Amino acid sequence: MTTELRTLGKDDWNVWYDNLLRAFGGASEPAEERELWQALAQYDRSIGAWDGDQCVGTAGAFDFRITVPGGAVVPAAGVTMVSVAATHRRRGVLTSMMRRQLDDVRSWGEPLAVLTASEPVIYGRFGYGLATHRLGAEIDTTRVRLSVPPGTDDVRLRYAEPADVLDLCETVYARRVPERPGMLERRPGWERVELLDTDRHRDGASPLQCVVAERAGGGDGDGSDVVGYARFRIKPVWGPGGAEGVVALSALEAVDPAAHAALWRFLFDIDLTAKIVAHRLPVDEPALHLVSDIRRCGLQLKDDLYVRLVDVGAALRARTYQAPLDVVFEVEDAFCPWNEGRWRLSGDPKGATCERTADAADLSLSVRELGAVYLGGVSLASLAAAGRVRELRQGAVAEASTGFLASGSAPWLPHGF
CATH class of the missing domain: 3.40.630.30 (Gcn5-related N-acetyltransferase (GNAT))
Structure with missing residues (x-):
């Protein structure tokens, strides 16, 4: 070269x-x-x-x-x-x-x-x-109905210019970041990406629209608190039977189930539309438990975020583990050889240590597999079943797999970069 x-x-x-x-x-x-x-x-x-x-x-x-x-x-x-x-x-x-x-x-x-x-x-x-992974969805809102939780009617929705309420929406987003592995802190300037609204983004649809969800009793000066938002565009479509418009969902965040359901119900009920299209939903999207017919939601699973451990010890120490584990990994990493060798990981829901060791290995795998399981959305057991992880001590796969899985929400990347 x-x-x-x-x-x-x-x-x-x-x-x-x-x-x-x-x-x-x-x-x-x-x-x-x-x-x-x-x-x-x-x-x-x-x-x-x-x-x-x-x-x-x-x-x-x-x-x-x-x-x-x-x-x-x-x-x-x-x-x-x-x-x-x-x-x-x-x-x-x-x-x-x-x-x-x-x-x-x-x-x-x-x-x-x-x-x-x-x-x-x-x-x-x-x-x-x-x-x-992320879910894509094409929901037939003429055939699918929502069953919303108690408190949904207590949430007030209002239209707002996306730029005018950007700070309020970013506050909601920031509250959500610690709750789900894979979410990114919004670095300075990145909030502007959320408002990009060129002809390419619209693809024949309306300019970007925003609805915010509010609940009485907040501290923003008008007696209400912003508890969620949805950004979307409307693409007018007319067929032989009348209006078949499309709601193109760009982003939706909410801090509680009622606000989340209120926003989805709003999207379902927009006049002159027959479909909601979303390209980036978490695999455990709560709205899928509210729909009357999952088969008419047009779900499609896609790969999304790829993770690489650059420093195995520091990365494994940085997260917690949902069940106690004490396991020695034999790590292969020809491209970053400083990671190669044996690492003892001891952890539980409170924290972890991960140091080099000369002890016998319990599991053998490459850094690629460690990256796959790191955020808790992929099971070590499934990788072992595929032959990508070798068990050297009986029971080690089950122990480590349980510990690595995310204990709450599935990992999800909220936006591309």
Whole structure:
């Protein structure tokens, strides 16, 4: 390989970003969106591969903080904007960028790297394991009804301009972050991503709309407290029988079951619509327990967040475990050899220790499997049944699998990056 890797400079941004867009098909991007990603870009955490004066590869890493089982929020490198020019495939460009990037992440003291993959086949060889899924849904609201919990009628809903209530919605979001593994703390500027509303985002639908849920007795000065919100667009559709509009749900967060149900009921009841489409719901979405006919909700499971343990010891110490465990892992990690070897993990719901050991191993696995189970949404037992984890001490799989599973909500990534 004759390419050179170097940290991104501000003067290189446009060439670097144009290379990224070309690698993803070359479609133009609205100026508003491009300017926002440039504002969010962290140049000292981004690298480019250069062949002379031509950019042929890109990779970035946002400084995120992600919730892990137990509620702690842990530093994580949000790997993003990865591309290789079609003219330079199979020359080691991607491998060299992944090598450089993981070395950098380790030097920054961040125990985790996370990403969403355009092509899932790519990142397993670099130690990333599939840790969360998301649900897509197409709910036929002409045939499906909701059964809402007590207190739903006590929640008041009102329309608001999305930008006008952004701070209130962000407060709700922040309350939700510690409750579910996989959620990201909103770093400065990232709230603006939630309001992107270009023609590409609309895809023939209305401008972004917002409804907030309020309950009396709050402390915001008008006697009410914002307890949830929904952002959505309406796409008018007319068929032979009349209106068949689509509600395109962008985001919905609520702090309690009644507010959650009130928002979903509102979406179901919007006039001139026949369908709700959502592309990013948690696999344990509560609304699915309120519907009258699950088969008419058009559910589709998709892979989402991939997790890579950059520092095995620090990462496993950062989370808690829902049942006591004391297990020795034999970890394989050829790409980040500092992780290889035996690690003793001792933990329970209160905390954990994880240190190197010379004791006999109980389980053998690669760092990829550790990444998959890290947020508690994937079972070690299922990986063992697939032959991806080897049990060296009888009973060790059951012990470790129970401990690793999330004790509350399923892990979920609330937005892409």
